Amino acid sequence: MSHLDPELAALIAMGETDAADAQQLDHLAQCPECADEVAAFAAAAGAARGALAEQPLLTPPPRVWQAISAEVGFTGSAPMAASASPADHLADAPALAPLAATPAGPRAGAHRVARGSRRRRFTLAIALAGTVAVAAVVAGVWVAQDAGIQSPTIVAEATLDAFPDHEGAQGEALLEDVDGRTQVVVTLDASVPDDGHREVWLIAADGSDLVSLGVLDGSEGTFEVPAGVDLDRFTLVDVSQEADDGDPAHSGDSIVRGALEPA
Known part of the structure; x- marks a missing residue:
């Protein structure tokens, strides 16, 4: 057969x-x-x-x-x-x-x-x-x-625009909810200076207050939003260039910044 x-x-x-x-x-x-x-x-x-x-x-x-x-x-x-x-x-x-x-x-x-x-x-x-x-x-x-593993839910997003001293820089920020926790995912495309570091901040819409989220190592980072931070008030995402001088304050040298908008 x-x-x-x-x-x-x-x-x-x-x-x-x-x-x-x-x-x-x-x-x-x-x-x-x-x-x-x-x-x-x-x-x-x-x-x-x-x-x-x-x-x-x-x-x-x-x-x-x-x-x-x-x-x-x-x-x-x-x-x-x-x-x-x-x-x-x-x-x-x-x-x-x-x-x-x-x-x-x-x-x-x-x-x-x-x-x-x-x-x-x-x-x-x-x-x-x-x-x-x-x-x-x-x-x-x-x-x-x-098993209860949840994918992040995008709550808000921001386009990060360059400041005059950092022409050509650009970035994006996503505000995500992950199983009840809030995090900010930042991506940045900008030239890298020879020294110092970059820091990610949440800034109040009126510029009256700010909260550091941490150091951006490389072109992308995920940062936990501290408990108690009012995201209805802190709506600006900022990435700054900081000197390695031990000063925790914002240097005033912002690379990019943008306002979070509901996704």
Whole structure:
């Protein structure tokens, strides 16, 4: 008989042995090329099993499977019940070590496969591996959300404009909320002087008061906003050039400054 259809080989690798009849399974046991193909599919499934089995995942909404299906051109239904995780289904796949260990050399009755058919099988293998990879990435997002890890929420942002003595400098500031904490993320593009350092400040809108957030080391930094700072009052973000003289006050040499506006 001819080689197993690639779709059937993929189903067998995923544990759907009922999809094959006795003659096809007998062919699989005798054909090194088909055995190698099933083993390759099983390896992709095994990689996903290792990535997903460490902890339970949230059940994804239907739109997630629809997006993955559209990406790889799959038209079937979702492969898991609402109460099961991807790891549960991958764990049900049979061990394929005997097939993977089948010698790859020529055997009696073995036959060659047309180059176009091999290319088609290889393309399907890549598609299956891609589907597993996408599912693993999405699952990682579910795990992170289930563990309470939150992404920053941008509350306000500011464009930092240059002062006359620092022509060409520019920057940006983002005010973020991270799990109830407030931080300012500053990026700065400006020439670097030979000495001194740069400091990030929050300044009251009327210029009557200011709070140091810390030293900007490099072109980007994240700074925690101290508790008690009224961000309705301290709306200006300033980056200054400071001398290494031990004086904690603002030098008066601002590089850039901008007002935070609601995002």
